Amino acid sequence: GLVKEAATAAERGGAAPNEGVPRARIAVPYPQPEPYARILHEQLAAAGVACNGDAVRPLADRVVGRWLLDLLALPEHDFARPAVMGLLTCAPVVSARGGRLPTTTWERISRDAGVVRGRREWADRLERHAAWYAQRADRPDPDAPDWLPDSDRRAAERARHLAATVDELGRELDRARSLDRWGALAAWARGMVTRWIARRRDAWPSIERDAADRVDAALDRLAGLDDAEPSTDLETFARALAAELDDDLGRVGRLGEGVLVGTPASVLGVDLDVVVVLGMAEGLTPTRPREDSLLPDVARRTVDGQLRSRDERAGVERRHLLATLAATRERRVLVFPRGDLRRSAEHVPSRWLGDAVERLHGHRTLPTSAPWVTAVRSLAGRM
DSSP, rough: OOOHHHHHHHHHHHGGGGTTTTTTGGGESOOOOHHHHHHHHHHHHHHOOOOEEEEEEEEEGGGGHHHHHHHHHTTTTTOOOHHHHHHEEEEEEETTTBBBHHHHHHHHHHTTTTTSSOOHHHHHHHHHHHHHHHHHHHHTTTSOOOTHHHHHHHHHHHHHHHHHHHHHHHHHHHHHHHHOOOOHHHHHHHHHHHHHHHHHHHHHHHHHHHHHHHHHHHHHHHHHGGGTTTTOOHHHHHHHHHHHHHOOEEHHHHSSEEEEEEEEHHHTOOEEEEEOOOOOBBBBBTTTTOSSSSSSSSHGGGGGTSSSSSHHHHHHHHHHHHHHHHHHHEEEEEHHHHHTTTTTTEBOHHHHHHHHHHHHHHSSSOOOTTTTTOOOOOOOTTO
């Protein structure tokens, strides 16, 4: 199945240095990101093989992007306790002075105070909770331990600090709701990241630093919409930002460091010694054509060939694959998955794999005992 395909590619990538082939001269192209990208990255990581290429997680799943989207969603969730605490814990959120927030303690305090949702509830219940601790600290029980009054005062202070933090978030969202320009809202979002997310990013993983830079670029693009649309609102800005961050996958690693992974289009022009092509099954390679509901092929043909039809897109895929194979100097491996356990389905070899078999074997049927054919048992079959 697909997992075994990816595991086979990882094994070959890991063994290549022992055969004198640098990993930087190896590529593992797959026909489509879903489901191959995530599975392949997982198998390469499990095998300890470094890679570079198309990322598998969009900016919406990275620290800064996720935090901004969660912030903009707070009013929709009516400041529900899980939403607020999730916002404060999903990123390295800091106080106005730059110190880390006591989020673990705040989680317990908000739960003990009985907060459910609503800005008024956060203010009232946390103040009542703080007042109870402060009163007990001022009138300690003679039988209580000596340390309890100081502990109660700290608990009261932390409850009020949490209430002030939620109030600050609410007032900032109120301010954003009063803005009606793309540029002003983009500047507000950038200011919120600067205020709330840890300023020093040196210790962040490089992929998170790069993702934060790409979020800044996405905000710049949205700010540029002032020239096209004179006014907007916070809800429209939030939807546009979500679309921008969800579409931007970016890259992982640096070109030349580790095995190159991605679609055949992303491998074009790279000088390779070994290529391991995944998904050489009908329906995967070429990818199954789907009619575009907005621009069907009938409409595409009316613009004098300026837009490709589905058949032409399959031709482009084939040219990309042939160019990748032609640019590889030593070894070309085509992997055919015989089944897909996710759908309990069996695959048949791709017509393009049949072309390669015909050149080697004289006919298009894949032989079972040829020196250039290796059958790999499935993971289930090995157990």
